[in-house]
Amino acid sequence: MKVFVTGGAGFIGSNFVYHLLGLPAAYSVVNYDALTYAGNLLNLERVASQQNYSFVRGNICDAAAVCAAMQGCDAVVHFAAESHVDRSIYEPAPIIETNVRGTLVLLQAARELKISRFVHVSTDEVYGDIPHGLASDENYPLQPNSPYSASKAASDMLVRSFVRTYGFPGIITRASNNYGPYQFPEKFIPLMIANALDNKPLPIYGDGLQERDWLHVEDHCRALALVLERGREGEVYNVGAGNTEPNLSMVRRILRVLGKPESLMTRVADRPGHDRRYALESSKITRELGWSPGMDLEQGIRQTINWYRSNGAWLQHVREGDYREYYDKYYTHRDKTMKTVTA
Ligand code: NAD
Ligand code: TYD
8 A cells, every 4th residue: 555644754754654664564655744844854764765665845735746746645644734832822824824724735635636545643632621530532522722723623624524525535533642752852752851861941831730641652653554454434533542641740750760850840931821631532443443552651751761862963953953943933932931930
């Protein structure tokens, strides 16, 4: 099966390309990626010269380029997105352009080319804040609270509309917060690891008691491959590991493994509109496709820390390499707006 992967040079996309090409089934991949600050071909060095892998640099909003590159593919797995909540708060327009209009362009191309399966990779953030004692299943109302989650909810609704209106073979997955190798160090876990390794302050938003349901990226990739193979068209599948943990506990875990002092933790002003809690109910994918998470949280964090420790050159490259301008612009804004609350 020839799979058109969008955003395959990003964090989850690159892990997925490795996962798919490592399976016994005969898959080949066309990786279509614009290489924004978050996309990096270094992530794919181990498959770059394989015959069953090819790379096309392009924007998902460019309909002609998408159609040309998708020609001859059997299925689409759609990761490409602007994926960071803080950036979406800072500058919403590019997020809507890529995540909403880009998804529409892909749906139209896939329909025109009679693609047999379209897996849309979405997020549990579309469900919004989940009260204590509850977990969101696939029928939970969509109540997104950030421009990022609103854009993902909008793209989910576009996929849904194509399924209903055109009999389109779309499937939506909604995973919880991922962590693991190749994650850009703007996101919580890699930022905390990278700063702790450099003995820099670890910025904790607000009281640090917000909870996220942590999923190792390899578990997510296994789920996506199952959905690609056997998921039911028109369905939504939640993917969560049931590891709901407050941010402060997660940072303490990281500092403990690294043997660094808790005095590195620095409370900063809270993120506007910050969701307090995500928690996913994922029994549907277990029941229908036999998926269950394999990675224990402590083991996964240790493995991730080891990866960042052993890949200092990668970290240096993504933090200070070609992306310096974007990175500086964003962090200058962030540092101005986030004043330390207590040391
Ligand atoms: P990422 O930011 O690491 O990677 C995004 C990739 O998309 C990059 O390679 C980038 O170059 C590419 N891209 C961005 N805009 C593009 C455009 N206009 N055209 C073509 N390529 C473009 O993101 P990620 O964390 O790997 O997330 C991948 C997908 O999974 C996203 O759709 C995200 O919403 C979803 N998701 C992420 C998480 C998470 O915890 N990271 C959890 C659930 C779902
Ligand atoms: P993030 O990785 O941005 O994922 P999301 O907002 O999509 O869940 O953030 C995870 C949690 O960590 C979230 O509650 C915000 C918090 N956070 C911090 O406290 N400090 C930081 O510097 C970052 C980036 C996030």
